[in-house]
Amino acid sequence: DDRETIMNEFKQIHQQPNKEAAIKVLHVFYDYPKQIRASIYSTNMIESFNNVIKRKAKSKAEFPTEQSLDTFIGIQAMSYNERYFNRIHKGFGQVQDTLESYFD
Template sequence: MTSRYVVVYCDATFLNVRRDSVAKEALHIIIGITPEGNKEVLDFALYPTESASNYKDMLLSLRERDMEHVLLFVTDGLSGLCEACLEIFPDAKHQSCWSLIVRNVMKYVRSRDKKTVLNDLKRVYNAETLEAAKNKLYDFLSKYQVIYPKIALLLSDITSLFTFYDFPETIRKSIYTTNIIENFNRNLKRGTKSKEQFPNEDSLERYVCSYCIDYNQKFGSRAHKGFAIVQVEPNKMFGNQLLHTNTHNY
C-alpha cells in the first residue's frame, strides 16, 4: 500500500457462506490505482449485507494504515456511499458509475426505443469536453423528458455525473465506471463455481486472500491503460489537494 491513490473503487459481490445455514453474504472490495497506474486490492471484508457504513469502517482502517490521499472515488448508487467516502477523505472527488446509470435508464425504455436511447446516452458521456457533455445531456433530456419522464428525474437526482472530466483524457474511460472492480468480482466468482458454498467464513477468507495476492502480484508492477503517460498531471493534482488541505488547517 502507498499513501496516494489516483482513484479508488468500492463494490461488493455476494457469495454463499455456511454458518448455521447457507446464505449469500456481501464481500466488500476496495481497489485503488496508484499514481504510477498500478492496480491494487486495498482491502476486503465480509458482511451480511452491503452498506455504506461497512465501507466507511474499511476506509477508516485504510486511513489508519497510512492511506493519506485519494483524488477520486468511483462508486455505484449505493445509498450513502459517496458521503461515507468523502467523510473519511474530504478532499477527494466522487464519480458516479455510468454503467449503472445506463442500466437504470434503460429499465424505463421500451424495447423498440432502447437502441436509439442508448446511442443518444453514449453521446453524453463520450463527449470530448465537459461543456459538450453538458450540452449533450441537455439535448438528451429535451428529447426524452416528455416520452420518458422518469429518465429525466433519474438523471437530475444523480450527483457527480461528470467529475471524470477533471482528469486527463487518457484515463477517463477507466474512471467513469466501476468496470475495473466489477471485472475483478466477476473473475473472483468464476473461481468459486466449483464450490456451491464455503463451509465457513475462514474458508472464504483464505480463498479471497489468495486471489487478492495473485491479483496484486500480477497488476502491481504494470500500469493500467492510459495511466503511464499522464503521471505528471495526477501528481500536480495531489499537490493542489495538499495545498487545499494545508490552507484549511490554518
C-alpha cells in the first residue's frame, strides 16, 4: 500500500533542478534500511506484473468495453496478489520489525 508513496518520494530526486537540490531530497532514500534499498528503487515487481497482464491480454483480440478491460485487469491483479501474498521480497524479511516501527 505504501509503495506508491515511497516511489513518489524517490521521483522527487529526479525532478530537482540541480544536484544540490537533489542531494537534499536524497536523504529520504537513506532513511530506509540498507537491505531493502535495491528493492524499493527497482521497478522489477511492477514490470513483472505488467508482463503478466500483456501475456494474458494477448490472447484476447480486443475488449468490447472499457469496463471489460477494467474488470480483466482487476481480476489479474487479484490473482497475482493471491499467488504472491506470502512472498517476502529480497531484504524485507530481515528488516520487518524496523519497517513496522515506521507505521506505529
